[in-house]
Amino acid sequence: GLAAVIGVVRGHKGFIHVDSEPDRGTTIRVLFPMREAVAAETATDTLDTRIDIRESPYRGQGRIMVVDDENAVRELLRTILEREGYEVLEAANGLEAVSRWHQHADAIDLILMDLSMPFMGGVEAFTELRRTGCDVPVILSSGYSESQIRREYLGKGFAGFIQKPCLKKTLLESVAAAMGERGEG
Numbered sequence: 001g002l003a004a005v006i007g008v009v010r011g012h013k014g015f016i017h018v019d020s021e022p023d024r025g026t027t028i029r030v031l032f033p034m035r036e037a038v039a040a041e042t043a044t045d046t047l048d049t050r051i052d053i054r055e056s057p058y059r060g061q062g063r064i065m066v067v068d069d070e071n072a073v074r075e076l077l078r079t080i081l082e083r084e085g086y087e088v089l090e091a092a093n094g095l096e097a098v099s100r101w102h103q104h105a106d107a108i109d110l111i112l113m114d115l116s117m118p119f120m121g122g123v124e125a126f127t128e129l130r131r132t133g134c135d136v137p138v139i140l141s142s143g144y145s146e147s148q149i150r151r152e153y154l155g156k157g158f159a160g161f162i163q164k165p166c167l168k169k170t171l172l173e174s175v176a177a178a179m180g181e182r183g184e185g
Contacts, residue, residue, distance in 0.1 A: 065104075079142060
């Protein structure tokens with residue numbers, strides 16, 4: 001978990017400060033830089049569930065399996081993707097994803113899979129899915145830094161990578177690109 005935290009913090013140009021004293025305890029501070037432009041963009045574009053009354057340039061169709069061990073993440077992704085026209089199937093870990101694939105193989109067009117999960121992680125699940133004939137695009141997601149993920153998993157067959165947390169726009173552009181659709185905006 002700490003490696004994921006460090007990856008997220010570094011990815012946002014922040015740092016972690018640790019103060020520790022014997023018999024007194026430890027204080028951990030996570031500090032991020034904030035600029036007005038970033039604050040304004042984050043307030044309007046962060047992955048959220050607000051309804052946008054304008055027609056979205058990311059409208060799509062098809063069924064996406066969202067695989068993440070965090071229920072809140074799955075629910076948020078489901079809400080965003082369904083509002084854009086996608087159907088969403090959920091799995092809480094890699095084992096469940098493989099089982100759901102076998103149940104719905106003909107109806108799944110894309111898999112969005114977390115890297116670190118209990119029972120079977122994203123890479124192991126991806127390997128098992130490919131071994132059993134799954135050929136749909138798989139986007140890997142993680143809190144680890146993008147450069148670290150690209151070093152370890154580039155060329156392994158993933159259709160893309162999304163670093164958590166991400167902007168709604170980044171999610172939808174990645175999905176559209178992996179599914180061969182156009183997204184403008």
